[in-house]
Amino acid sequence: MNVIRFSDLCANGQVAGKRVFIRADLNVPQDKEGHITEDTRIRASVPCIQMALAAGAAVMVTSHLGRPTEGEFKPEDSLAPVAQRLGELLGREVPVIANWVDGVEVQPGQLVMLENCRVNVGEKKNKEELARKLAALCDIFVHDAFGTAHRAEGTTYGIAQYAPIACAGPLLAAEIDAINKALANPKRPLVAIVAGSKVSTKLSILQALAKNVDNLIVGGGIANTFMLAAGLKIGKSLAEPSLVGEATAVIEAMKARGADVPIPTDVVTAKTFAADAVATVKAATDVADDDLILDIGPQTAAKLAEQLKAAGTIVWNGPVGVFEFAAFENGTKVIAQAIAESSAFSIAGGGDTLAAIAKYGIEKDIGYISTGGGAFLEVLEGKTLPAFEILQRRAQPVAVAASLDTARGIGMMGSDAGLRSILKTVLESMTGDLPAISAALDKADVPSANRLLHAMKGYLPIFAVDALSEEVAHVEWVSKTEPVETVAPLYAALAPKLAGLLVEIRTYVTSS
């Protein structure tokens, strides 16, 4: 995966004193009072934040929480409980900043949390005006929100288009590697459980999944839509009637491969969506017009559990019922226990799925737990997620424009060994010089920056492409006479290219 990794930037000393904007996925489940019921996503975001702080950055972190209406902040949309939990994990205060789009006060060594980014107008549709403002807040944008990597929004895509440097955080990078590895050659039968409440998002993924998986188990609002497709009544239950055609297409695609999508034969219903609603188990054919289906029935759960026990690989996203209410948790509990008892390699993800895993204490029985729900389903579908598309694109100019010209280097040095030898020395000095130039410019010390650029101007033509050597020569020349206001933006454009060259040099000297 050709993306810039934040860990490399930290190791190269390019982060000290920089403004770092981290997009995390801190979208955790909460109860009615706003208490966090499961904090995996917060814990998983800690390493990136600590990495940025340890590298001496001024750190801003943000996330969405739920699906609020843009421009209409409500107290329940606030990231305050998340900041409080993060503060406990980090052992420091994490102040929450509201109305932050036009500027954020944060100093190196400090960490602030920027209030729910989905309240900003233009976030969802990735409006350019917002994206440019977001990018202007930072020197380095770090995408560490794997759970939201399938969304092309302002803080997950737009900011990456315009920020001076856009890179992958450690969680984002580790998740994609782990999921791809786990699913590269899945042991068959491969069974996917796709359930929960995000019907339209997930139903459209199912068509692609139907080509890959051997068994497709549906639950929650998705199962209700499949029941409609099978001609069953679902009363007032959560479903997406406009997607019945898609559900039918999935059933047909599975049938054509000799597999099927089991439609619930019994369900648990209520008359209201409430924890104390009376639960009634009934046949799937007996659902009344005023019924809400809130869980699969015990017969259906037992049948699905059998299928799961025979699986080679299980992918699980979404609880099959409203497991938060005791009367409607049985289906999810039975499925969770069947996954735990199965010898299959299991991979699970999704905000509420993680909460269900924690509730039934089966963390140790799951092969891999991802912070992504919809995102990891899209990886399974074979899609390139928008996060990776833009980060790869942002890594390209670095690789192309700042590239190492090894043929030239060998010619100039007389041999490959000669080139390697000079590159080892260069690697050492550039690793120190790049942050030193930035630090000098931060202090408006242009003469020091000029001295360092002058040295670089001398050796780059031995092994770098002309465009880069010329750009360095130009910035060095400007820095002889011009003030920091003129030099700093020129160096800001040059720095990522030099950082890219450094990565190439390191790769070259460590290759055999």
Ligand SMILES: Nc1ncnc2c1ncn2[C@@H]1O[C@H](COP(=O)(O)OP(=O)(O)OP(=O)(O)O)[C@@H](O)[C@H]1O
């Ligand atoms: N039959 C149902 N009717 C209404 N809500 C349901 C039903 N079945 C499950 N749910 C709800 O679905 C929610 C979880 O769905 P969701 O699609 O958000 O899953 P997830 O694991 O969080 O995945 P992701 O991270 O992709 O969102 C739970 O809060 C659960 O109560």
Ligand SMILES: O=C(O)[C@H](O)COP(=O)(O)O
């Ligand atoms: O819970 C999730 O799957 C992620 O946080 C993404 O949330 P979204 O589906 O509201 O974009």
